[in-house]
Amino acid sequence: MEDLQSKAISGRMWTTVSALTEELKDHTVLIRGRVQTIRALGKNMTFFTVREKGYAVQCVLVAPGIVSSQMVKYAMTITKESFVDIEGVVKVPPQAIKETSQQVEVQVRKIYCVNRAAAILPINVEDASRSEAQIEKSLETGEKFVRVNQDTRLNYRILDLRTPANQAIYRLECQVSNLFRQYLLDEDFIEIYTPKLTAGTSEGGAAVFKLDYKKQPACLAQSPQLHKQMAICGDFGRVFIVGPVFRAEDSYTHRHLCEFTGLDIEMEIKEHYSEVMDVVDRLFVNMFDELNERCKKELEAIGKQYPFTPLKYLRETLRLTFEEGIQMLKDAGIEVDPLGDLNTESERILGKLVLEKYGTEFYILHRYPLAVRPFYTMPCPDNALYSNSFDVFIRGEEIISGAQRVHIPELLEARATACGIDVKTISSYIDSFRYGAPPHGGIGTGCDALLWP
Amino acid sequence: MEDLQSKAISGRMWTTVSALTEELKDHTVLIRGRVQTIRALGKNMTFFTVREKGYAVQCVLVAPGIVSSQMVKYAMTITKESFVDIEGVVKVPPQAIKETSQQVEVQVRKIYCVNRAAAILPINVEDASRSEAQIEKSLETGEKFVRVNQDTRLNYRILDLRTPANQAIYRLECQVSNLFRQYLLDEDFIEIYTPKLTAGTSEGGAAVFKLDYKKQPACLAQSPQLHKQMAICGDFGRVFIVGPVFRAEDSYTHRHLCEFTGLDIEMEIKEHYSEVMDVVDRLFVNMFDELNERCKKELEAIGKQYPFTPLKYLRETLRLTFEEGIQMLKDAGIEVDPLGDLNTESERILGKLVLEKYGTEFYILHRYPLAVRPFYTMPCPDNALYSNSFDVFIRGEEIISGAQRVHIPELLEARATACGIDVKTISSYIDSFRYGAPPHGGIGTGCDALLWP
Incomplete structure (x- = not known):
């Protein structure tokens, strides 16, 4: 708590998510953003989508070796829409990343939860960001994306405002x-x-x-x-x-x-x-x-x-x-x-x-x-x-x-x-x-x- | 009246009062502004102060020769704060002009009253523009400038807004x-x-x-x-x-x-x-x-x-x-x-x-x-x-x-x-x-x- 009350001025340099491009390949960066999605791949690997002002980047935690298994375990407890600080190295993956605006990946070294969102959210920002065409198509393929209706959007305007559109x-x-x-x-x-x-x-x-x-x-x-x-x-x-x-x-x-x-x-x-x-x-x-x-x-x-x-x-x-x-x-x-x-x-x-x-x-x-x-x-x-x-x-x-x-x-x-x-x-x-x-x-x-x- | 109802587009070029400087010496200009003061010097010569957006210039009508005596007579009937169009030649007088912001004079060739203000105005803009120090000094010299008090200014805000300050x-x-x-x-x-x-x-x-x-x-x-x-x-x-x-x-x-x-x-x-x-x-x-x-x-x-x-x-x-x-x-x-x-x-x-x-x-x-x-x-x-x-x-x-x-x-x-x-x-x-x-x-x-x- 005290950390968030203006305790120290560290002088660390921050990078915005929108600025994460191939030019920063292999650079260590420090970003702050929201956890949009978390996806575990077994016990030792976790993918995060971190979003800032409508721009999103894929972040990956790999244990052991790069980070500890405890860190992966801790990261898995972070709720969606929470604010996190991530220190990591920019990598360029071999294929395009469909789900994010940025085409690089951040290999996480440190992760710190600045502010934790409630575990249950009335709107999932990922759902709220989809076009009508995407939703229609998902019904055909059986994937069935959730449609967020207008009333829900207006009742939880703060969450709906976070979509890229x-x-x-x-x-x-x-x-x-x-x-x-x-x-x-x-x-x-x-x-x-x-x-x-x-x-x-x-x-x-x-x-x-x-x-x-x-x-x-x-x-x-x-x-x-x-x-x-x-x-x-x-x-x-x-x-x-x-x-x-x-x-x-x-x-x-x-x-x-x-x-x-x-x-x-x-x-x-x-x-x-x-x-x-x-x-x-x-x-x-x-x-x-x-x-x-x-x-x-x-x-x-x-x-x-x-x-x-x-x-x-x-x-x-x-x-x-x-x-x-x-x-x-x-x-x-x-x-x-x-x-x-x-x-x-x-x-x-x-x-x-x-x-x-x-x-x-x-x-x-x-x-x-x-x-x-x-x-x-x-x-x-x-x-x-x-x-x-x-x-x-x-x-x-x-x-x-x-x-x-x-x-x-x-x-x-x-x-x-x-x-x-x-x-x-x-x-x-x-x-x-x-x-x-x-x-x-x-x-x-x-x-x-x-x-x- | 019809003239003011968008009857014609003449394509004439206008000069702003604030742009009237020595650089325009002997040029013919067309200006639109308000008559702030009128001062007759005998029957055949009249000085006008014409103001636009807080800037003022001295204009002079001289008859006969430059303009007709009828024009001088007509000009004398224009009320203070009326809008006039003036076509004239820019002249540089030998000594500084104290009363106006611009240091050139316009020798009038044509004058046209675009819109006539009421004959009696609740505020004289010249009076409203003076500093307290000027008013105090005028009391000593016996000139006795009028002091426009705050209530009058607020009641006739449109007029008070016209002061340079x-x-x-x-x-x-x-x-x-x-x-x-x-x-x-x-x-x-x-x-x-x-x-x-x-x-x-x-x-x-x-x-x-x-x-x-x-x-x-x-x-x-x-x-x-x-x-x-x-x-x-x-x-x-x-x-x-x-x-x-x-x-x-x-x-x-x-x-x-x-x-x-x-x-x-x-x-x-x-x-x-x-x-x-x-x-x-x-x-x-x-x-x-x-x-x-x-x-x-x-x-x-x-x-x-x-x-x-x-x-x-x-x-x-x-x-x-x-x-x-x-x-x-x-x-x-x-x-x-x-x-x-x-x-x-x-x-x-x-x-x-x-x-x-x-x-x-x-x-x-x-x-x-x-x-x-x-x-x-x-x-x-x-x-x-x-x-x-x-x-x-x-x-x-x-x-x-x-x-x-x-x-x-x-x-x-x-x-x-x-x-x-x-x-x-x-x-x-x-x-x-x-x-x-x-x-x-x-x-x-x-x-x-x-x-x-």
Whole structure:
């Protein structure tokens, strides 16, 4: 116990499991990881799979000679998912090792159990890591792999997070927000932190979480929409926000969550809302390129459990007007309301049509009907039935919503009233446009939204 | 109006006010900014100060000859804080311009009012930008600058944000979280997003915001403490979080806020909690170095309104034990409880003593008494009255709290119970240590905390 309480600093050097490659052949290494499986081969030989952050290596104890028989006996008592420190020599086995990510083996010299896991675990990480195809195949061969169902995974999330696919998904999510942020910082945006506790409702909608703020009614922000626009009135020019947003809606699709990490952008525009689409275009093409480049290992780990094909996208993102989209649907025999919103089904079909015609699964649809957009959306100058707005689609699913905003307080009041919003509840927002406001626009999306498709 | 509704894309090139330097002498430029002041010199000459993101430039209209008399007349009707587009030629005046950040002048050829601010503004940005010293001095000279008090600033925050100092503070805050993040990503940490809506209380404390989550009691996370430790049990190895935390406490000092942006780190440790202090040391020394380097203009803008001296810090951060700190206070004639916490006053005095003796305003005090630390803090191996924990101080104020955590479920239960916490309310947290947990530790601080001193 005392050993684990910061008793000593030995200065020993550690190697990560992911770094164990042929280059370290015959080197003595010290690793710390979890015991994923233990397999005895008689009394004097034991194989361990040791895992660290989703990477796994085979370790072998051989007695007598290399280690003592007692050590093999002791090692056999270690429970799965326990943390062990292993000192050993890296060897390259003659044939490929199917069960582990690393293709070398560690010949164990010393083994020490740092922390012992409970003997009975609700989830076996090896089981939880298998793909549906592997499980199906095992039923045919009679091997019958255990299927870990979703409820069990959620009830024991800590264990399920340890699978290579989940490790990779979190690393990918981290890179998504990092690439988003770095691109925007390079483009002279600044990151701001907007309040999540607000008075009134954040967008005038109904589905908010209400709470008591020192005996005053308050609610959780559904989006940083109003605050990021106010930051533009506060002269920041170009801002973005990465942070939680809260929606008290019941969840019926994979596209709705009560709490998720929102990615928001707002920027001054000089002349045209296409300036916002330009940023979206360059930002996301850069993000896809970089994810493919930086996250090869992670994409491979996810693909092993959940097979997918790479996203098709163009160097310059396709832009279609809403009317052009409606026409494509019409030409394919699908009639939709030309001034209504697209439903999930027609979005999906349009995605297919666009893929066939233009060869891309990522595109922008703009000039949406005004009636289906929020009150703060700028109408088109040539036709007030349409608006300076757009949605971005990946694989037939809308993932980003953007628009030019109304920056003229009188028009904003009129639009809010027309949409049934009491302007008194958003007076500080509307007032911020009275002290001089630039034309501006922006987008909102979610970290998870980008990973779904 | 239609002009501001994305009517056309002209392809004109824009120059930012901050980019207006002598290098652009005699060039024709197009700028967009706010009219900060207007000053007529007779009927045919008008000076404007045009501001963009805290930078200001002098613009001059001269009629007849360069522009028409009508244009000068029109320009005089533009209200302060309105947005204008100005096309003009950059000139270098013979003497320095005191009132603006830029030392060139724009000789106006065309002026267009993009958006007109209300004629009467509650705050004059020029007034709000002045330092206390300037205001005091003006009282002596009889010029009597207007003092904008704090209530007015907060009531019209959008206007107050436009001062050069506030523009710089937000850019600095953006860089603080960016440097924090980049350093940790380079050190193999991953950024995660923990839930802000939680069941039960997040640390067992009392001051939480409660709310109704679909008819179940829920609360806002006071910190990501329990979740970030659970992420360590989920094999992420090294994680950090930048996000809002909520404390329903009444605010009596500048060190307490109901909602602030927390910066949190959690990491596996191999042997000793000093590994966490090592990360803190390198991270913050790097952050101070980079802020001084990257944010020269911003630090200068803040210093003009709120004068400050640069922070004194060592290349390798000083570490003192709590006992050594107590002894320094004792030697200076100040008696404090050797097993209690330091109060604000004794922290301040210790800060002075450390500065005198070691020449640094940034240091770490570690091995705190166990009784004054949270239940999840690991006791010292050699003396259970002390703990493997530390605080970090800037200018006599504690800004970071860190520690090794208890990763053994039985000890964790015992410590929680001893601290009066019902272990049932944190069972999912305690259970996560039953499936194998590595020794680990971390820190918590706030984005604002780092900017206060």
